[in-house]
Amino acid sequence: MRRLPEIDLARIAPLATDQKRRALERFKLGHPTLTYKPVRALFADIFNVQLDMFTASCPADWSILKRLIRAKATSDNEFNANLLVAKGLHDFAQAKALRSRSHPFFPLSLSVGEKVEYWLPIVTALEGVPLVIFVDPRRSNGLTAEARRFVFSMMHEHIRLANLDFATARLGIVQFGDATDSQRPVKLSTDEDVELFDFDQLDQMVRETYDIWREINEARESEVRRKAAGGGHGPLFD
Numbered sequence: 001m002r003r004l005p006e007i008d009l010a011r012i013a014p015l016a017t018d019q020k021r022r023a024l025e026r027f028k029l030g031h032p033t034l035t036y037k038p039v040r041a042l043f044a045d046i047f048n049v050q051l052d053m054f055t056a057s058c059p060a061d062w063s064i065l066k067r068l069i070r071a072k073a074t075s076d077n078e079f080n081a082n083l084l085v086a087k088g089l090h091d092f093a094q095a096k097a098l099r100s101r102s103h104p105f106f107p108l109s110l111s112v113g114e115k116v117e118y119w120l121p122i123v124t125a126l127e128g129v130p131l132v133i134f135v136d137p138r139r140s141n142g143l144t145a146e147a148r149r150f151v152f153s154m155m156h157e158h159i160r161l162a163n164l165d166f167a168t169a170r171l172g173i174v175q176f177g178d179a180t181d182s183q184r185p186v187k188l189s190t191d192e193d194v195e196l197f198d199f200d201q202l203d204q205m206v207r208e209t210y211d212i213w214r215e216i217n218e219a220r221e222s223e224v225r226r227k228a229a230g231g232g233h234g235p236l237f238d
Contacts, residue, residue: 010147013205015028038082042209087183100124108158130169
């Protein structure tokens with residue numbers, strides 16, 4: 001059984017049981033026509049991660065980032081989609097004068113046997129306060145308000161409660177608006193005034209989601225085997 005992508009898990013897990021089942025029955029894991037791997041590979045450059053704590057390095061030049069995205073993209077569509085996100089992030093980072101440092105938060109293990117990672121391995125400073133972020137670059141089927149609540153709750157459990165050094169860190173989710181002026185502008189949400197789930201609630205949501213997902217996958221596999229064994233009526237009647 002293939003694991004659910006983090007964003008889809010966050011969208012589905014907080015739903016009521018019957019809504020979970022309907023959402024998972026509609027859900028199919030295929031091969032996307034494009035990915036955001038090119039821009040993800042450049043997050044350290046875009047967020048101006050400092051390699052030396054004693055020497056400030058300059059932000060990456062946009063022309064260099066654009067050239068790197070072109071080299072990593074597998075198609076023109078992927079290049080353009082990644083470019084819009086990268087430009088929005090780059091302009092946001094420049095406008096806020098962001099400086100960041102690497103910090104390996106590692107994935108969070110859940111009782112169902114899956115791990116989740118709703119954070120980048122960096123800490124940035126926004127208005128003088130440490131900020132840990134998760135980036136959702138999707139144009140459709142992205143994080144809803146309840147999904148953001150789920151993500152913020154995961155971040156709170158793993159980053160603030162598990163590490164006293166980050167007990168007062170801000171938590172942020174970066175999403176993007178529609179394309180304007182050769183970029184998709186950043187929309188930053190924080191956990192301020194968000195009522196968070198506790199770990200037991202999160203764990204139960206994920207467990208139920210994967211229990212249903214397993215049932216659906218087993219039913220699909222059983223149907224494939226039945227048809228392969230000649231139990232179907234053939235294409236004339238499908």
